[in-house]
Amino acid sequence: MTADSRIAAVTARIVERSKPTRERYLDRVRAAAAKGPHRAVLSCGNLAHGFAVCSPSEKAALAGDRVANLGIITAYNDMLSAHQPFETYPALIREAAHEAGGVAQVAGGVPAMCDGVTQGQPGMELSLFSRDLIAMAAGVGLSHNMFDAAVYLGVCDKIVPGLVIAALSFGHLPAVFIPAGPMTSGLPNDEKSRIRQLYAEGKVGRKELLEAESKSYHGPGTCTFYGTANSNQMLMEIMGFHMPGASFVNPNTPLRDALTREATKRALAITALGNDFTPAGEMIDERSVVNGVVGLHATGGSTNHTMHLVAMARAAGIVLTWEDISDLSDAIPLLARVYPNGLADVNHFHAAGGLGFLIKQLLKQGLLHDDVRTVYGQGLEAYTIEPKLNSDGTVGRYEAPDVSHDPKVLSTISEPFQANGGLKMLTGNLGKAVIKISAVKPERHVIEAPAVVFHSQHDIQDAFKSGKLDRDFVAVVRFQGPKANGMPELHKLTPPLGVLQDRGHKVALLTDGRMSGASGKVPAAIHLTPEAAEGGPIAKIKDGDMIRIDAVTGTVEVLVDKAEFDTRQPVVADLSENEFGMGRELFAPFRLAAGTADTGASVLF
Incomplete structure (x- = not known):
């Protein structure tokens, strides 16, 4: 035990x-x-179909349940x-x-x-x-x-x-x-990330980006x-x-x-x-x-x-x-x-x-x-x-050794890199979310900044390229949950948000979507539930609302007077663009049946 x-x-x-x-x-x-070995319950016709291409010795073995x-x-x-x-x-x-x-x-x-x-x-x-x-x-x-x-x-x-x-x-x-x-191992991951950020800033072109990506992902x-x-x-x-x-x-x-x-x-x-x-x-x-x-x-x-x-x-x-x-x-x-x-x-x-x-x-x-x-x-x-x-x-x-072969990569229980795993649940007046802070610097574990609301990760990229995001803000990216569009990962956000953070801005992400295992140095409250497509509180947020994401106390909140916030009607988005193309129409029953993120976002349970 x-x-x-x-x-x-x-x-x-x-x-x-x-x-x-x-x-x-x-x-x-x-x-x-x-019931024991199940081939015994198969009829002769069932079993003959099941081992038709087997060798004679394999057929004899399978026929006898031995x-x-x-x-x-x-x-x-x-x-x-x-x-x-x-x-x-x-x-x-x-x-x-x-x-x-x-x-x-x-x-x-x-x-x-x-x-x-x-x-x-x-x-x-x-x-x-x-x-x-x-x-x-x-x-x-x-x-x-x-x-x-x-x-x-x-x-x-x-x-x-x-x-x-x-x-x-x-x-x-x-x-x-x-x-x-x-x-x-190929191109080091931090170098790949650096090239991605340079590309996001327009400092290198597609040729250099593709070369870096190909050196990183290069074989079986x-x-x-x-x-x-x-x-x-x-x-x-x-x-x-x-x-x-x-x-x-x-x-x-x-x-x-x-x-x-x-x-x-x-x-x-x-x-x-x-x-x-x-x-x-x-x-x-x-x-x-x-x-x-x-x-x-x-x-x-x-x-x-x-x-x-x-x-x-x-x-x-x-x-x-x-x-x-x-x-x-x-x-x-x-x-x-x-x-x-x-x-x-x-x-x-x-x-x-x-x-x-x-x-x-x-x-x-x-x-x-x-x-x-x-x-x-x-x-x-x-x-x-x-x-x-x-x-x-x-x-x-x-x-296995008692001493790490490389203490910079793998440490002992007596000298951990940090005291906790860095994956926390956040709760508050916006619902429940999760945040991963193992790669986030301690001074960024609490972010309070005005919301800038988007309904697509591509809209953030456009706003970044046009210079509209050079400030402190929380990017609120909604209608990205299971019922809205199948909850895609939002990795296109990582380079622009990383660039803005490196410029000294307080930057964070709040979304009912996913960021996955590549969640990195930008604080991100993700998997927010209830999702916007179900009328969750995230659908009531307006540009300029103050958002507080606190990974220390485990809270995620919109700092708006409760009475005012309660009177707001949730925004209803046009999701028709997510319903067809590349097989998305085939998954309409999944979007309708999907459970919430905190229960596994499954259609099975």
Whole structure:
């Protein structure tokens, strides 16, 4: 058990709050698991279709329910750098499954879009909803009822949360997540950011910008900054879905392939046909979810997970709230400095000791639950390792160091970079929001300035270019929530707001939209709920209203006389431009059904 009373208290209240939904969920999982290997319930015609392309020996094995069949859910496409390496994984997994005496089949593919490509484009309005679509697509693949366990191939922003929701919806099956790893280091992230700001100021052209971006994003693997994709990988490891040490090994290396083979064999070993049955729905519990939140804070991870973790937990009947996340942040020190919270990238983080070192430090202080189930079959202590390749080509694991290999990137529990995780919930007369301050200088943790209201991130860019924003202000960007336009990330705001802040202005952002894991040095109160499209208070703000964003006291307020503010009618925006083009018309049912940001912005829960 965790020794820290604050972690224990938050865990206990999550358990108590979740009892009704968690008990119903576990009843369903156990009822499904009790039916045993499911191919036995298939008719001969069903089964013949299911293994028509298998070899004669595989058909014989699957016909008799003696051999485990592993379902592969893959998010492969060769446009996403992070997912391109998955092209060769099915063959590798089938080979490893055969070596272990099992069978593996690709159960289905799921869509995987690149937020990097769609930033600032109409397609970005599909991004958040793609998470729930991915969960449903994976569900279609697994619904064939042919499988004893599943492995999930996914890395990036909405893909992993969607796959987790699917894995927990099929919680009677063991689930192992197999990553592809980060690309090798390219142009340093701070240099890339500098070029972006110069471009925003008109000091360099598109040619120089594209050259810098291409040197940063240059090969197969995850983008190397610590955004949502790499936060996903951290979560899968600290929550026990990965094999120990798997998260940040580069693609197309012998160690990466060895980890994939090992994960395949482990997935086959933990089915109901063996003696170590580990169904995903039983394995993941309230302690696992709390461990994920702790890891998010300790690494300065993505603000997107204030929605994704909530939705993932709900798939297992666990009710996680923003208050839980914020209270845990107060208890968890920041141990990693990875861009945008520092100059290093995830390769430097891994080389400094990586997740093995970080988990070891957190366990030392009692800040994690060690007594959890994992796909590896042991508690989190087994994850305090560094992976290496043995001479026989298998994975070797060696105890993580007690001293960081690079204290500027990864620090000890006794000398953290800051006392808390820097991810806080804000409340006030505007509703609820979240703010990430791990990369924000302390003197900017409180901003009070007049509002300048926008209904589009492009309008801010135009105002910046025309010189209308050279002053103190809070940019209020509304009608960016799930129901308005699918809640796209607003990264186009980062360069102009950063430039204005560097010029000495008090600048902040207030929005019902998202900024994701790349939230950086500008204070940003994001995910504000209720959103403007539902008539939330943000829809009543006028240009010139004083806004106070206080990350110290945890408040977000409009400083207008209450009586006057209450009499204002919320603005109603024309959102017709968001309804068609680039597939947006297909997602109209999602916009209508979407939940609030603090409940996961999901159409499923």
